[in-house]
Amino acid sequence: xxxxxxxxxxxxxxxxxxxxxxxxxxxxxxxxxxxxxxxxxxxxxxxxxxxxxxxxxxxxxxxxxxxxxxxxxxxxxxxxxxxxxxxxxxxxxxxxxxxxxxxxxxxxxxxxxxxxxxxxxxxxxxxxxxxxxxxxxxxxxxxxxxxxxxxxxxxxxxxxxxxxxxxxxxxxxxxxxxxxxxxxxxxxxxxxxxxxxxxxxxxxxxxxxxxxxxxxxxxxxxxxxxxxxxxxxxxxxxxxxxxxxxxxxxxxxxxxxxxxxxxxxxxxxxxxxxxxxxxxxxxxxxxxxxxxxxxxxxxxxxxxxxxxxxxxxxxxxxxxxxxxxxxxxxxxxxxxxxxxxxxxxxxxxxxxxxxxxxxxxxxxxxxxxxxxxxxxxxxxxxxxxxxxxxxxxxxxxxxxxxxxxxxxxxxxxxxxxxxxxxxxxxxxxxxxxxxxxxxxxxxxxxxxxxxxxxxxxxxxxxxxxxxxxxxxxxxxxxxxxxxxxxxx
Numbered sequence: 001x002x003x004x005x006x007x008x009x010x011x012x013x014x015x016x017x018x019x020x021x022x023x024x025x026x027x028x029x030x031x032x033x034x035x036x037x038x039x040x041x042x043x044x045x046x047x048x049x050x051x052x053x054x055x056x057x058x059x060x061x062x063x064x065x066x067x068x069x070x071x072x073x074x075x076x077x078x079x080x081x082x083x084x085x086x087x088x089x090x091x092x093x094x095x096x097x098x099x100x101x102x103x104x105x106x107x108x109x110x111x112x113x114x115x116x117x118x119x120x121x122x123x124x125x126x127x128x129x130x131x132x133x134x135x136x137x138x139x140x141x142x143x144x145x146x147x148x149x150x151x152x153x154x155x156x157x158x159x160x161x162x163x164x165x166x167x168x169x170x171x172x173x174x175x176x177x178x179x180x181x182x183x184x185x186x187x188x189x190x191x192x193x194x195x196x197x198x199x200x201x202x203x204x205x206x207x208x209x210x211x212x213x214x215x216x217x218x219x220x221x222x223x224x225x226x227x228x229x230x231x232x233x234x235x236x237x238x239x240x241x242x243x244x245x246x247x248x249x250x251x252x253x254x255x256x257x258x259x260x261x262x263x264x265x266x267x268x269x270x271x272x273x274x275x276x277x278x279x280x281x282x283x284x285x286x287x288x289x290x291x292x293x294x295x296x297x298x299x300x301x302x303x304x305x306x307x308x309x310x311x312x313x314x315x316x317x318x319x320x321x322x323x324x325x326x327x328x329x330x331x332x333x334x335x336x337x338x339x340x341x342x343x344x345x346x347x348x349x350x351x352x353x354x355x356x357x358x359x360x361x362x363x364x365x366x367x368x369x370x371x372x373x374x375x376x377x378x379x380x381x382x383x384x385x386x387x388x389x390x391x392x393x394x395x396x397x398x399x400x401x402x403x404x405x406x407x408x409x410x411x412x413x414x415x416x417x418x419x420x421x422x423x424x425x426x427x428x429x430x431x432x433x434x435x436x437x438x439x440x441x442x443x444x445x446x447x448x449x450x451x452x453x454x455x456x457x458x459x460x461x462x463x464x465x466x467x468x469x470x471x472x473x474x475x476x477x478x479x480x481x482x483x484x485x486x487x488x
Contacts, residue, residue, distance in 0.1 A: 001067050001068075001387065001390070001392050002031070002064050002065050002066040002067055002088055002162075002387075003065045003088070003161070003163060003166075004062075004064060004149065004161060004162045005019060005023055005064075005065075005159070005162075005166050006086075006132070006137050006159060006160045007019055007022060007060075007061055007062075007158070007159040007170070008060050008159070008188055009060075009156065009157060010155070010156055010158060010188040010189075011059075011156065012059045012188070013059060014056075014057050014058065014059065015058060015059050015060060015061045015157070016036065016055075016057065016058065016061055018157065019036050020036070020048065021169050021170055022063065022159070022161060022166040022169055023048060023051070024048050025166045025168075025169040026162070026163060026165075027048055028065075028067075028388050030390035031067055032068060033045065033065075033066040033075035034063070034064070034066070035051075035063060035064045035075055035076055035077050036051065036054075036056060036062070036063040036077070037056075037062055037063070037079070037084035037086075037132060038056050038057075038060060039083065039084065039133060041056045042077055042079050043056060044076075060132050060135070060136070060137060061132070062086050062137065063077070064076040064086045067390045069333050069334070070230075072098050072099045074099050074101070074102075076101055077132075078101055080109055080112055082112065082133070083113075083131050083133045084131070085101070085104070085105055085129065085132075086101075086129060086130050087101040087104045087105070087129040088127060088129065088162065089125055089128060089142065090125050090126050090127065090392075091103065091104070091123050091125040091127065092124045092125050092226035092227060093124035093226060095226070100125075100127075104119060107119060108131070112133060113136075116131065116138050116140050117194070119140060120141075120142065120182075120183065120196040120197050121196055121197050124226070124401070125142055126146035126147050127141070127146075128140065128142070128147045128149040130160060135187065135188075136185055136186060136187045137158075137184075137185075137186040138183065138186075139178065139183070139184045139186060140182065140183045140196070141178050141179070141180050142180060142181070142400075143199070143400045144181075144340075144379070144399075144403060145177070145179075145180030145375025146383070146398055147162070147383060148375075148379070148383050148384055149161075149162060149178040150164050150167060150175045151175065151178050151184070151186075152167045152173075152174055152175035152176060154172050156171070157171075157172060158186050158188065158190055158191065159172060160184075162387075164307045177375060177376050177380065179195075181196050182195055182196060182198075198372070199368075199371060202407070202408055203364075204360075204364055204409065205408045207410060209413055209425075209426060213426060213429045213430055213433055215405060216402070216406075216430050217433060217434070219401055219405060220397070220402070220430070221250055222401075223402065224247065224250045224254065224396045225254055227336070227396055228251060231255055231334060232255065232256060233257035233259070233332060234257070234258055234259070234334050234335070235258075235261055235327045235334070235391075236248055236258060236261065236335070236337070237261060237320075237335060238261060238274055238285065239273070239448070239451060240270065240273035240274035240277030241273070241277075241338075241440070241443050241445070241446070242424060242443060242445070243338030243341040243342075243347075243397070243424075244337070244338045245277055245431065245436055246338075246436070247336055248260060248277075248281050249281060251336060252281065259284055259286065259330065260274075260278050260281075260285040260286070261285075261286050261288070261323050261326055261327060261330075262274040262278075262288070263287075263290065263323050263452065264287070264288075264289060264290070264453065265290050265292075265295070265453035265454065265457060266291060268451065268452060268453045270452070271287060273443065274287065275287070276439065277439075280436075280439075280440065286326065288326050292460065292461065295318060295454060295458060295461065296461050299314070299458075299473075299476065302314055302318055302385075303473065303476060303480045305317065305321070305381075305384050305385050305388060306384065307384070309474050309476075309477045310473075311455075311469045311473060313381055314458065314473055315454045315458055316378075316381070316447075316448055317382075317385060318452075318454045319449070319454055320382050320385050320386075320448075321385050323335070324386045324389040324393075325389055327391045332391070333392060334391070334392050334394055335386060335391050335392065335393050336394055336395075336396060337395060338396075339374075339379065339382060339397070339398060340395055340398035340402075341397045341424065341427065342423075343367065343370040343371045343374050343377070343378075344397060344407075345406060345409075345414050345423075345425075345426060345427045346414030346424055346425075348370075348423065348445075348447075349423070349445075350366075351363050351367060351411070351414070351423065352415050352416075352417065352421060352423065354366050355415060360411055363411050363415070364410075364411050368407055371403055371406070374398065379395070409426065413426040422442070422444070423445055428441050428442070458472075
């Protein structure tokens, strides 16, 4: 696991020093190796300082900051016959035998740019990659955009990176999320994107609850089996709610050691729900409680990780950070979570409101639009946080097959048309089919920022300083987000 950088100097000058500057911005606590490569040369060192002393002369450089998660993981970049490559992520189908990046390298070996689209089109996985060729970079991202990748350019550089701060560090102020399911050809005149594979909009199919339920269950069982293959232990972000309980129930059948982790501020009702749910599932639960001082203390780090000042994003990121931190402390390398389920199966109350005000077609389009934006709404934030802790986040609901199937479901299978009606109705039916207890199946949805008490606590801290939460976060970000490196 690690972080990607890639840069082209538009003036044809050596980009090696620029690449090192970008990698410095990604020099987090658990990075073990730093590597850079041009078309013909490749260097990997144990520190940025050692890397700076190496000489690579090329206007096109790719690089990688490496942290080991699984025993088979190795530092990158990798050398191909006519190119160099960095691959960040995992493949789940077909399953690689060993190191994912080497498996991909073999597929790309004879024709890297020509076969780049095939990686996206044919493989199920969470990944992003960059390839350095003669006079250009080829880049790609999985169809749902699960692994972060950003791009941008200015008068001097065209560049890509797993975090925006790497682009900011070389003066690229405006950065954009790389479109999922696309390949980009990057030259000194900028970016040229080609669509490969994404979820496409269609009218709802005539699908019944009786036929949809077993299909979703089958897809989810397949996804969890793939994401747990080869593991003997895994942690799970656990609320006691529908999504995490389904994952826990299925994961227990595959991995001998499933550790549930629940984080919250004190005195929140969800704490007891998590304990009750864990007991019903027969799985161990660790509960970690925090207070207002903990929230205020962690906030500068959070803004640095998420690279924005949205109150919603900050309030969600805090419990994600606590969960990843405890996952690392307890010695687990892989963390499961339920992100994606709310977008795929209508988990937000706004969908009921939209249906009541604007009708069936409007809510179907709203849900679809949220699905295609999941990478920006949720995945990028959470992966950047987990990466800091050398914890690999895996999301069983976030698969291309699941998203494609869910996008075609009629709204009536997702939401009940009453003010207090349940959402994710078809997913609740899956839970019922699996035999989960009724108190889990019928538990109303509460967003993590409210269930943990973080949102109200942030607002309280801001009020104490005489500011709105938006103003408070904006002021704090002026100093935090100006930093290009962060060290614990």
